[in-house]
Every structure is written in C-alpha cells, then in structure tokens.
Amino acid sequence: MSLTKLIFKLDVLKSTAIGIIGVVSVSCTTVSLNNPTKILKNKLEKALETNLTDKDIEFIQNFDDVNLAFIKISENKFDSANEIAQKILYKPNLSFSIYKYAYKAYTISILLNESKYPKKDNIIKNFDFNLFQDKQCSQLCDSPGWKVLVKNEGIIFSLNGYNDIILTDDIFALIKQEKPILSIDPIFLGLKNSKILNVSFQSNPNIILGSELQIELDEKIALSYFLHGEFSKSIDLLNKLLNKSNDISFRSFCYYWIGRSYSALSNISEANKYYYMSGNENPLGLYDALSGQMLRTISGRASTKETSPFLHDWEIEKNKWIKYQIKDQNDNSIVLNGLKYAILRLTKFKIENNINDIESLQKIFRNEKSLEKLIIKDEINWLTKTWENEYNLIVKNKNFISSNITWLNFAVGNYLQAILLISKIKGSLDPLSEQNNFLYFLFYPQFYKEQMLKANQRCHVDPDIMYAIFRQEGFFQNENISDEAATQKVCNLKFFMDRYKNNIVNTISAYRAGTELTDIWLNENVKINDDPIFMEYIPDSSIKEFVQGVMKNYYNFKWIYYNRN
The missing domain is CATH 1.25.40.10 (Tetratricopeptide repeat domain)
Incomplete structure (x- = not known):
C-alpha cells in the first residue's frame, strides 16, 4: 500500500505539512534596511528558503513598535505609549493581532493615566463606558486597525470584551502594572441576561x-x-x-x-x-x-511494507522548518497577512533564540511568557477560529492556508487545537499530498520526553510504552509533569513488566486494573497464551478499550519513530 493511501486513510490529514504561505503585496518603493536588519533578512531567507522583500521585514518589525508601547506603559509614560499605539492602528495591512495588541496598549495607557482617570485604591469611580468608547471612536474609527477589529472581533468593544480580552492579567503581569478596577454605574451596564445553552445529543435514527x-x-x-x-x-x-x-x-x-x-x-x-x-x-x-x-512484515504492519513513514530519519523529518514561497502578491487579505506575520515572526523567534528543534520551540511556548509569544499565539488562535468559519467560502489558496494554520498550531504546541481544526476542515485538504509528515508527530507526540529519559536512569522501561500510555491517558493534554511523578509511573510499570516477564499486554492490564484482576483474567477466564485473545476477553469494557488503545499507540510509536540506524 502506498504511503499516500496510508496517510489518506487517517481521514484527518492535511495537504502540506511543510507549508507555504502568501506574501502580501509589495510596494514598488523599497525600504532602506540597516545592517542588522539586512543580516536578519538573510537569515530568514535561508531558514525559509525563499527571497523576501524589504517590505516583508518592515511588516514583522511592527511588533517592535507594539512592544515599545508596552515598555512606555511600564515606565509610566502613558502619553508616549498612546501615541505609538495610535500610529500602529493607522497603518494599513497589518496582522489582526498586531492591531489587537496596539489597541490593548492604547486603551491601557489611557486607563492608567492618572491625569485622565484619577483612582482611589486603584478603582476608577463611576466609569462611563459609553463615553469612554465615544472618545476612542473619535480618534480611531477611521483607522484600518479599528475597522479590522470591528469586523473580526467586535466583542472586543463590549464591556465583557474589555474585561476578558483587553484588561487581561497576563499583560499586566508583563508590564508590571496593577490592573485598574472599573467601578461602573449600573446605568451604563444595562440588563445582563444569562443565556443557557441547551445542548442535546441525538442518536442516529439509522442505527437500531x-x-x-x-x-x-x-x-x-x-x-x-x-x-x-x-x-x-x-x-x-x-x-x-x-x-x-x-x-x-x-x-x-x-x-x-x-x-x-x-x-x-x-x-x-x-x-x-x-x-x-x-x-x-x-x-x-x-x-x-x-x-x-x-x-511477519518488516514494517510490522499489514498496510505497508515501509519500515517508517519517512524517507529519512524521523529526527530530520520532525525538525524540518516551514517553507515560505511568494504567492499572490496582490492579495492583502487579513488571513494572509496573519499567516505571513505568524510564520515570519515565529521563524525570527527561532533564529534569535537559537532553537534547532521543534520540541524546544514547543517547550518554550508552553512554559515561558513574553509579549512576543502572546501575540504569536494570539495570531494563530485567531487564524484557527477564522479559518474554521471561512474555509468553505474560500476557493483561492485554500489548501496551503489550511496546511499552514495546522502546522503553526503544531509548532507552538497547540496539539488539540490542531487536531480539532483538521477534523473540521479535512475536506479542504489535498489527500494526495506527500508533504504531510508532521501530522504523524502531531497525532503521536512524545510527551514528557525529558522526564522519561531521567526516569529511565532509575527504572529502565521502553519509553514508547510510556508515550503510548500518556497518549491514552490524557489525549493531547500536554500539561507539565514533575520528574518525581514521571519516575513513579515508570518504576511502577517496571514492577509490572518484571512480574509478567516483559509481556506488554499483561503489564498494561495490570497498570490499569491491578494485578489481582489481571491474574484472574489470565488464569480463570481464558487459559490461553495469546495476547489478542486476552485483550478481546477483558470483561471490563473501559479497561479493554484502554489496553487495546495503548497497544495500538505502542505499535504506532514504534513505526513512526523507527530508527534507520
């Protein structure tokens, strides 16, 4: 069976794992770049294997202006921050999240400014929300940034939007400022009606x-x-x-x-x-x-004779970086702008932080907070949400947009979000594409790899067994686990492996159900030395599903992470 057919059978795969995105329109006027910027441009071109324009570099450097606005806020230079943010919002053809964070800086700089909003105990008394918005609109309603935000995330201008989207705890932690409390007169609130979502599940009428x-x-x-x-x-x-x-x-x-x-x-x-x-x-x-x-196939599978889904070692395949090609230079759509920004900025982040593998990038995005990472992830989240709603309406560039948004989610560790996106937009993907290898790593990530390596120094167990268990226990919920907890799990599994003479199926059963039940099932229910039969005859359906799921995962980890050397 061909690899293409095999991948297509997964029914959730994408067209281009190593994606390509469109470069937005390029002005005939060139921008003179200073020497450090030229060096950055050369590095980006090498990483992305394409030629970039000076406008491309200028485009991603708008983040520096947003960052400067927040620096000014942290220094209590609110008027300066407000002026910088306004200039960004009046620039055309920027990405959604650049506009969004510029608007955050603009709003926060006003609310923290004591000369405009005096506070007592950090409370702004009798805050007139409608008047505040009217003043903002008088300054910004004609700006490209305001129009993009109104069109794409209008809730941002509501009271709930201010509380949930603008005045977020993470941004105040970064700028080291106390979050102001808005004391709003009820006359400005109106009535708040709670909406109850009545969600019901209907059975398929065709199934009896x-x-x-x-x-x-x-x-x-x-x-x-x-x-x-x-x-x-x-x-x-x-x-x-x-x-x-x-x-x-x-x-x-x-x-x-x-x-x-x-x-x-x-x-x-x-x-x-x-x-x-x-x-x-x-x-x-x-x-x-x-x-x-x-x-007895060399691959260990009936569907293919290939020992691995990749032509080269999986380490090489996993760490291939996204490729950026010039397409549709006259397309200034907000989605393509967002894609361009996210890929260029993520590549710049990788270069500046000397990141050579995807796991290190995912770890940094998972564990560390910075304004740059907040904006990159926000852009990816917005792209995902927008594309889920719009992909059916788009004909042009549908395949590579879907590919890149999925890849971006994978690159920053949004495993579940990437999978849910694929499940929804799989009809927009090219099933014949051979460039979808990263999806194997997406569906079978090596969770807690560092902890596993440390734990194996005390209790040696095949790490693929633990990866298979983690995948089954917490499907893509890639939360942190301590070294101690990982070691305890591994050593516990080692005990079961020794007890059942390295029989993996019996070990997984004991791990889930305990040795007492496992021994009963082995000795009383089915007196036959046959692992598939043992799994079929586990009487507890949830334990049976777990054991079979772990074994399926285990075999797939062995195949995907096959070492040719």
Missing part, C-alpha cells in the same frame, strides 16, 4: 439498538467458535458481520480474526489475504499491527 446488541453478541460467539476450534463457523459468522457494519475499526477486527481462523486451518494464502485486508481497512489501527505480525 437491538441490532448493535446482536452484532456485539455475534462478535463474542465468533470468537468463542475460534477458541473452541470451530474455525469454519467463526469465518462464516464474521463474514456475515462484515455485511452489517461500515465501521472501519470493526471491519478490520473481522478481517483479522477471519485470517486467524484460516491460519488455524493451515490455509496460509487465504489467511494472508485477510490480514492484508485488515490492515488496508484501517491503517495505523490495532489490527493493522496485529495482522502485520502474523504476516
């Missing part, structure tokens, strides 16, 4: 509960036939079940056990046919790996 229960019962009967040596009956019943379901996971299960039955009947050619069908039905599923083991 009775038929589901019957399929589940027949599945157990088919396995029972297999266990009792009635292989032909097992094959017949599983084939009937195939005609009742379109679910790829269930069909892959049926093909695998039909193959096992033919193997037991010594009909190897027929068995192999069904193993291949199992893998092709659901690549990267559990039965793809189990079928590959029966086939």
Whole structure:
C-alpha cells in the first residue's frame, strides 16, 4: 500500500505539512534596511528558503513598535505609549493581532493615566463606558486597525470584551502594572441576561439498538467458535458481520480474526489475504499491527511494507522548518497577512533564540511568557477560529492556508487545537499530498520526553510504552509533569513488566486494573497464551478499550519513530 493511501486513510490529514504561505503585496518603493536588519533578512531567507522583500521585514518589525508601547506603559509614560499605539492602528495591512495588541496598549495607557482617570485604591469611580468608547471612536474609527477589529472581533468593544480580552492579567503581569478596577454605574451596564445553552445529543435514527446488541453478541460467539476450534463457523459468522457494519475499526477486527481462523486451518494464502485486508481497512489501527505480525512484515504492519513513514530519519523529518514561497502578491487579505506575520515572526523567534528543534520551540511556548509569544499565539488562535468559519467560502489558496494554520498550531504546541481544526476542515485538504509528515508527530507526540529519559536512569522501561500510555491517558493534554511523578509511573510499570516477564499486554492490564484482576483474567477466564485473545476477553469494557488503545499507540510509536540506524 502506498504511503499516500496510508496517510489518506487517517481521514484527518492535511495537504502540506511543510507549508507555504502568501506574501502580501509589495510596494514598488523599497525600504532602506540597516545592517542588522539586512543580516536578519538573510537569515530568514535561508531558514525559509525563499527571497523576501524589504517590505516583508518592515511588516514583522511592527511588533517592535507594539512592544515599545508596552515598555512606555511600564515606565509610566502613558502619553508616549498612546501615541505609538495610535500610529500602529493607522497603518494599513497589518496582522489582526498586531492591531489587537496596539489597541490593548492604547486603551491601557489611557486607563492608567492618572491625569485622565484619577483612582482611589486603584478603582476608577463611576466609569462611563459609553463615553469612554465615544472618545476612542473619535480618534480611531477611521483607522484600518479599528475597522479590522470591528469586523473580526467586535466583542472586543463590549464591556465583557474589555474585561476578558483587553484588561487581561497576563499583560499586566508583563508590564508590571496593577490592573485598574472599573467601578461602573449600573446605568451604563444595562440588563445582563444569562443565556443557557441547551445542548442535546441525538442518536442516529439509522442505527437500531437491538441490532448493535446482536452484532456485539455475534462478535463474542465468533470468537468463542475460534477458541473452541470451530474455525469454519467463526469465518462464516464474521463474514456475515462484515455485511452489517461500515465501521472501519470493526471491519478490520473481522478481517483479522477471519485470517486467524484460516491460519488455524493451515490455509496460509487465504489467511494472508485477510490480514492484508485488515490492515488496508484501517491503517495505523490495532489490527493493522496485529495482522502485520502474523504476516511477519518488516514494517510490522499489514498496510505497508515501509519500515517508517519517512524517507529519512524521523529526527530530520520532525525538525524540518516551514517553507515560505511568494504567492499572490496582490492579495492583502487579513488571513494572509496573519499567516505571513505568524510564520515570519515565529521563524525570527527561532533564529534569535537559537532553537534547532521543534520540541524546544514547543517547550518554550508552553512554559515561558513574553509579549512576543502572546501575540504569536494570539495570531494563530485567531487564524484557527477564522479559518474554521471561512474555509468553505474560500476557493483561492485554500489548501496551503489550511496546511499552514495546522502546522503553526503544531509548532507552538497547540496539539488539540490542531487536531480539532483538521477534523473540521479535512475536506479542504489535498489527500494526495506527500508533504504531510508532521501530522504523524502531531497525532503521536512524545510527551514528557525529558522526564522519561531521567526516569529511565532509575527504572529502565521502553519509553514508547510510556508515550503510548500518556497518549491514552490524557489525549493531547500536554500539561507539565514533575520528574518525581514521571519516575513513579515508570518504576511502577517496571514492577509490572518484571512480574509478567516483559509481556506488554499483561503489564498494561495490570497498570490499569491491578494485578489481582489481571491474574484472574489470565488464569480463570481464558487459559490461553495469546495476547489478542486476552485483550478481546477483558470483561471490563473501559479497561479493554484502554489496553487495546495503548497497544495500538505502542505499535504506532514504534513505526513512526523507527530508527534507520
């Protein structure tokens, strides 16, 4: 099976992992760059493997002006900060988040200015919100920045917008200023009606509960036939079940056990046919790996003979940087402006901080706070939200916009957001693209890698087992974990590995359910030394799902992170 077909089967992949984005229109007038800026331009061109214009460099340096405005606020130079912010808001064709943070600086500089808003105990008494907005509009309503913000995030101009978006705790922590409290007269508030969201889930009318229960019962009967040596009956019943379901996971299960039955009947050619069908039905599923083991493929999978999804080592593939190509120079859309800003600024951040791998970049964005990172992440979040709503309305550049927004989320560690985006916009992606390799790392990230390496110095366990467990336990919730907690998990797993003589399936069962239940299932329920059978006969459905999920993850980690050396 080709790698292209394999990737397409995931049903959530993107067209271009190593993306390309459009450079927004370039003026015929060139900007004279000083020597440090020329050096930066050369470094960016090398990293992005494309030619940049002086206007491109000027575009991303608007952040420096926003940063300066906040520096002035931290120095209590509020009038100066206000003037800088106004100038930014009157510049055309900037990115959404540059306008947004310029407006933040503009608003905060006014509210902190004692000459305009005297405070007692940091409280602005009888704050007239409507009058405050009228004054702002008189200065800014004609500015490009104001118009972009009104069009794309109008809530920012509401009272809730001020509290939740403008006057945020993170920005006041960075500028080391006390957040002002707005004491608003009720006359300026109006009535606040709480809106209750009535969310309900409807079952598929085409699915009859009775038929589901019957399929589940027949599945157990088919396995029972297999266990009792009635292989032909097992094959017949599983084939009937195939005609009742379109679910790829269930069909892959049926093909695998039909193959096992033919193997037991010594009909190897027929068995192999069904193993291949199992893998092709659901690549990267559990039965793809189990079928590959029966086939003894070098890849360990039935869906492909390739030992890895990559032409080169995964370390090289993972750390490829985004490529930036000139497209549609006359397109000044806010989305393309946002893409250009996010990619150029993120690349500049990587260069200036001497970051050579994607994991280090993700770690910095996860753990450290700075104005630059706040703006970059804000731009990516806005791009994601906007593109989810607009991708169906866009024809031009749809593929590479989708690719790049997904990649940007991955680059800064927004795993869940990237996956949800792909799930929603997968119809806009090119299923034949070969340039989607980073999605393997997105769906199978090596969580807590540093902690795992340290823990393995005390209790050696295959790290891929722990990555598989973490993925199943906290799907993409990449929160911090202490070295002590990681070591405790690893050493606990090591105890189970030793107890069950390195049998991974039994170990995962004991990790989840405890040794007492695992021993019962091993010795009393199914007296057979067969891991797939053991997993199928775990009586607790949640534990069965966990064990099978971890094993699927484990096999996929082994394949994705295969070391050619």
